[in-house]
Amino acid sequence: MDIIPKYEKQSLSDMVVSYVKNRILSGALKGGDRLIETDISSHFNISRAPVREAMRILNEQGLIAFSPRKGNHVIEMGPTEIMEVFEIRTSLETQILRKILRKQMIEEAHLHRLTEIAIEMKDGEQRCQNEEDRVFLFNTMDLAFHKYIWQLSGSVRRAQILESLFYQLLLAMNEDLSSLGILELKSEEHLAFVEVLRENELSAVVHAFHTHIRNYVRATLPDEEQYFCLDC
Incomplete structure (x- = not known):
C-alpha cells in the first residue's frame, strides 16, 4: 500500500507544488537537485505553463531557486x-x-x-x-x-x-x-x-x-x- 497520496481535486499548478513537496517529505529531493519542467509536465501529461507557475510559487516559499547554469533547482544551504x-x-x-x-x-x-x-x-x-x-x-x-x-x-x-x-x-x-x-x-x-x-x-x-x-x-x-x- 503506497502511503504517498494521489493528486486529485487541485489546480494543475497546486498539483505540481504538492508533488514537489511530497518528494521533499519522502526524502527523494535534496539540496541542489534539478527540477526539469519538461520532465514534470510529461509526468503529469500537462503543459509547461502550470509547471512554471508552480516553480514560481515554490521559489516564493524559499524551496527552489533558479540559476542560468542549473535552471530550477532545490535550494542549497550551508x-x-x-x-x-x-x-x-x-x-x-x-x-x-x-x-x-x-x-x-x-x-x-x-x-x-x-x-x-x-x-x-x-x-x-x-x-x-x-x-x-x-x-x-x-x-x-x-x-x-x-x-x-x-x-x-x-x-x-x-x-x-x-x-x-x-x-x-x-x-x-x-x-x-x-x-x-x-x-x-x-x-x-x-x-x-x-x-x-x-x-x-x-x-x-x-x-x-x-x-x-x-x-x-x-x-x-x-x-x-x-x-x-x-x-x-
Whole structure:
C-alpha cells in the first residue's frame, strides 16, 4: 500500500507544488537537485505553463531557486544558513506556544488530536513498503503535529512562515536521513510533549520544545550545535 497520496481535486499548478513537496517529505529531493519542467509536465501529461507557475510559487516559499547554469533547482544551504532557519523556526514557534498557553487556548480535544497524530507516526509504519514511505510517513506526521499547534494559535502569518521553514529544514536533513531519528522514539518524544502541554506550565513547555529542536540541530549540525541560539 503506497502511503504517498494521489493528486486529485487541485489546480494543475497546486498539483505540481504538492508533488514537489511530497518528494521533499519522502526524502527523494535534496539540496541542489534539478527540477526539469519538461520532465514534470510529461509526468503529469500537462503543459509547461502550470509547471512554471508552480516553480514560481515554490521559489516564493524559499524551496527552489533558479540559476542560468542549473535552471530550477532545490535550494542549497550551508551550515550557517541551516542554523539560521533552525533559530527562526524556534523563535516563531516559541511565540506561538507562549500565546496558546497564556490565552488558555488548549482544550482536551486538541490534546487528543495531537496524541492521535503522534501515535500514527509509529503505528503507520506497518503500511510502509519501503524507506521512502517510512520517511514520508514520519515527516508528514511531524508536520501535521506542529502545524496543528500553529493553526490552533490563530496566527496565520506565523503558520505560513513556519511551514516554509519546515520544508527548508527537511531539505537539509534529507542529506542524511538518519538525522530524522527512529519512528518509535520520535513518536514517544511527541507524546511526551503532549503531556507537557497538558500540565499547562509555560516554562516547562518552552523548555521541552527547545530540547526537541536542539535534538534535530545536534543530528543535523553536530559541529555547530554549541552555537545554536535559542533567544536570537
